[in-house]
Amino acid sequence: MGAFRQPRAVWAVAFACVISFMGIGLVDPILPALSKQLDASPSQVSLLFTSYLLVTAVAMLVTNWVSSRLGAKRTLVAGLVLIVLFAGLAGTSGSIGGIVGFRAGWGLGNALFIATSLAIIVASASGGIAGAIILYETALGFGIAVGPLLGGYLGAISWRGPFFGVSVLMAIALVLTLVLVPATPKPDHKTSLKAPLVALKDRGLLIMSLAAVCYNWGFFTLLGYAPYPMHLDEHRLGLVFTGWGLLVALFSIAVAPRLEKRFGTVRTLYVNMAGLAVVLAVIGAWTGSAAAVIVATIVSGAFIGINNTLTTQAVMTVAKVERPVASASYGFVRFIGGGLAPFAAGKLADHFDMHVPFLVGAAALLLAIVVLAAGRRFITTQPEPAAADRRPVVVAVDATDAAEAVTAKAVEVAARRHAPIEVLHVYEVDIIGDDAVERESLEQANRVVAEHVAEITATGVVPAVSGRVLRSVADHAATGRLLVREAERLDAQVLVVGRSTTGPIARWLDDSSTRRVLAEATTDVLVVQGTPLTAQP
Numbered sequence: 001m002g003a004f005r006q007p008r009a010v011w012a013v014a015f016a017c018v019i020s021f022m023g024i025g026l027v028d029p030i031l032p033a034l035s036k037q038l039d040a041s042p043s044q045v046s047l048l049f050t051s052y053l054l055v056t057a058v059a060m061l062v063t064n065w066v067s068s069r070l071g072a073k074r075t076l077v078a079g080l081v082l083i084v085l086f087a088g089l090a091g092t093s094g095s096i097g098g099i100v101g102f103r104a105g106w107g108l109g110n111a112l113f114i115a116t117s118l119a120i121i122v123a124s125a126s127g128g129i130a131g132a133i134i135l136y137e138t139a140l141g142f143g144i145a146v147g148p149l150l151g152g153y154l155g156a157i158s159w160r161g162p163f164f165g166v167s168v169l170m171a172i173a174l175v176l177t178l179v180l181v182p183a184t185p186k187p188d189h190k191t192s193l194k195a196p197l198v199a200l201k202d203r204g205l206l207i208m209s210l211a212a213v214c215y216n217w218g219f220f221t222l223l224g225y226a227p228y229p230m231h232l233d234e235h236r237l238g239l240v241f242t243g244w245g246l247l248v249a250l251f252s253i254a255v256a257p258r259l260e261k262r263f264g265t266v267r268t269l270y271v272n273m274a275g276l277a278v279v280l281a282v283i284g285a286w287t288g289s290a291a292a293v294i295v296a297t298i299v300s301g302a303f304i305g306i307n308n309t310l311t312t313q314a315v316m317t318v319a320k321v322e323r324p325v326a327s328a329s330y331g332f333v334r335f336i337g338g339g340l341a342p343f344a345a346g347k348l349a350d351h352f353d354m355h356v357p358f359l360v361g362a363a364a365l366l367l368a369i370v371v372l373a374a375g376r377r378f379i380t381t382q383p384e385p386a387a388a389d390r391r392p393v394v395v396a397v398d399a400t401d402a403a404e405a406v407t408a409k410a411v412e413v414a415a416r417r418h419a420p421i422e423v424l425h426v427y428e429v430d431i432i433g434d435d436a437v438e439r440e441s442l443e444q445a446n447r448v449v450a451e452h453v454a455e456i457t458a459t460g461v462v463p464a465v466s467g468r469v470l471r472s473v474a475d476h477a478a479t480g481r482l483l484v485r486e487a488e489r490l491d492a493q494v495l496v497v498g499r500s501t502t503g504p505i506a507r508w509l510d511d512s513s514t515r516r517v518l519a520e521a522t523t524d525v526l527v528v529q530g531t532p533l534t535a536q537p
Contacts, residue, residue: 009124009181014139016080016173017117019166020110021143025245026162028148029237030155031227037159040096043346046224047100050343052107053220057335059111060328064191072116072123072184073177079116080174082109084167091163099163111331115324120181141249148245152238189443195321196328204318207375209330212311213337214368215273217344218280219304221361224342226297229287229354240294247301248308255302256309261477265314266376269307270369276303277365284358316429317471318379323429323438392422394492394523396483399425399440399448402498406528407452410496413526415461419493423456423467424486425449426479426513445469480516487523494524 006014027048035045067075086105093099121136154161192198200206227237259268279300286292312330319326341364345357372379395410397403407423414421427445429438440448449467456465470486472479487495499514517525 007124010121012173012176012180013076013117013120013124014136016076016113016170016177017121017136017139018143018146019169019173020083020113020117021140022147022150023110023166025144025148025223025241026151026166028223028227028241029152029234030159030162031224032237033155033159033234034096034099035228038094038096041346041350042225042228043343043350044096046342046346047096048103049220049224049341050339051100051104052110053335053339055104055107056111057332057339059108060115060331060335061196062193063111063115064195064324064328065193066112067116068189068191069186071186072120073181074184075112076116076120076181077174077177079109079112079114080170080177082106083113084171084174085109087163087170088167091160091167115328120184123184124181141253144245144249145242146245148238148241150238152234152236152241155234155238189441191325195325196332199319199321199325199329200333202318202320203375203378205315205321205326205329206333207371207378208311208315208318209333211269211368211371211375212315212330212334214364214371215276215307215311216334216338217341217364218276218361218368219307220338220341221345221357221364222280222283222297222300225345225349225354225357226283226293229283229293230290230297232290232294240297243298244301247298248305251302251305252309253305256306259306260310260313265310265317266372266379269310269314269372272303272306272310273365273368273372276300276307277362279303280358280362280365284355284362287353287355287358314379322442390419391491391493392420393417393494393496394422394424394483394487394490395452395496396424396426396498397448397452398498399444403452406496406498407456409526409528411456411459411462413494413496415459417493418463420464420466421456421462422490422492423449423452423465424470424483425452425467426470426472426482428472428479442469477513477516480513481520483513483517484520484523487521492523494526495521496526496528498528 031042031045031048034040034048035042063075066078070078083106086102086109090099090102090106093102118136150165151162154165200209227241230237230240232240256268259272263271279296282296283293286296315326315330316323319329321329341361345360348356348360393410393414395406397406410421413419425445425448427438427440427442446469449469453465453467456462470482472482483495483497495517497514497517514527518527
């Protein structure tokens with residue numbers, strides 16, 4: 001079944017995702033109008049971002065705790081109810097203080113929504129995770145691009161329009177979710193409230209989170225203050241930020257993975273953050289030129305799209321905890337930076353002028369590069385020392401029944417060569433924009449390895465058996481490269497894999513792991529026909 005031939009439950013949640021992603025740029029076209037019509041300074045209007053993001057940051061600490069007790073659907077519904085309620089109340093408010101307060105409630109709802117929406121799409125989708133990811137990426141791109149356009153259109157009618165528009169559209173999504181999405185069971189494992197904070201003891205996760213604080217400082221300074229020096233009406237502001245959103249979506253989904261493969265995550269982040277710093281410095285230096293600000297703002301979308309994807313990818317690579325906990329820890333820290341930046345930028349603009357916030361934002365991005373460079377040893381994975389015994393047969397297994405054929409062939413080869421077996425299973429995390437989805441839990445991945453080690457040991461025909469879980473982030477090609485490197489490190493006699501089974505669209509977007517193994521391996525490779533290397537439910 002194709003990526004877009006999905007059950008109605010998936011389309012219901014995907015529709016809600018589009019509306020949620022619209023919120024990123026929906027209010028930008030009305031910021032000057034809010035300032036003028038409600039007699040509020042830009043720094044007061046910036047509190048719309050501050051209240052929303054700070055509440056989202058704190059909520060990230062409890063979303064996993066809530067969803068692990070209520071289940072994914074109930075948590076999603078709770079988030080949608082809060083968004084419908086507080087977006088509507090923001091539209092009825094007559095003061096900037098009221099809107100700021102209601103945006104805080106909106107932030108809580110959004111945190112609950114984003115914590116579960118991707119998981120529900122993945123669980124409900126037909127054709128496996130690959131199709132679900134394509135659909136989610138499409139929703140992300142469409143929402144980011146169309147949000148400012150809709151915000152400009154509704155904002156031209158009234159500044160209240162975007163708030164009422166979100167409330168009505170999310171109410172439709174809420175009804176569709178209640179009717180079409182089946183009930184989801186409560187998870188077997190309940191997440192601790194303190195787990196996200198404890199996870200920050202991991203130096204790699206902490207370094208990436210602190211770098212994200214600096215990045216978000218620059219990002220939300222641009223998002224919150226760039227509309228003012230443009231001196232455009234709501235329609236034209238909407239068009240500018242639509243161009244910005246198109247570049248965010250394009251570079252996040254299509255360009256960032258290719259840059260990472262070519263240059264590596266850390267080096268790409270260095271150059272990308274430096275580029276975004278230059279863009280902010282240009283705005284800061286030429287704030288009096290509307291044309292310069294417009295062009296620089298649109299161009300910034302390319303850098304923001306790349307950064308959103310690659311910082312999330314780096315976090316999932318270095319974190320030693322499961323994906324939901326790592327996401328919560330990272331989200332908590334980075335949203336604090338995003339929330340404080342507009343407030344601080346407003347104070348700087350009030351006390352100095354509009355140039356200063358952008359120059360400080362550029363400095364924050366340069367500081368992010370310094371943080372990454374200072375902590376590089378914590379965010380660069382180091383290989384474990386090679387085993388001391390003789391050269392093994394390495395077998396890559398997945399969580400499907402078809403992996404039995406791969407294991408059986410590895411046992412046959414190892415017995416003939418009197419060689420030990422090393423069982424490898426890859427725990428994969430896919431990055432979608434600035435979100436991540438795991439193909440299985442880390443606990444499930446460890447169980448797969450343990451089961452295959454026990455099965456091979458029971459045969460009694462190989463001298464020794466051991467196994468490990470490897471972590472891979474981004475795509476199947478990255479999984480293939482990881483297996484090649486591990487086989488080389490172990491000095492394997494042969495690497496036994498199964499043939500990947502993905503559809504044509506997935507193959508176009510995501511190189512198969514088996515193909516990448518065959519292209520890059522220096523070790524002998526044995527491909528067992530008709531068996532996927534990674535789980536494709």
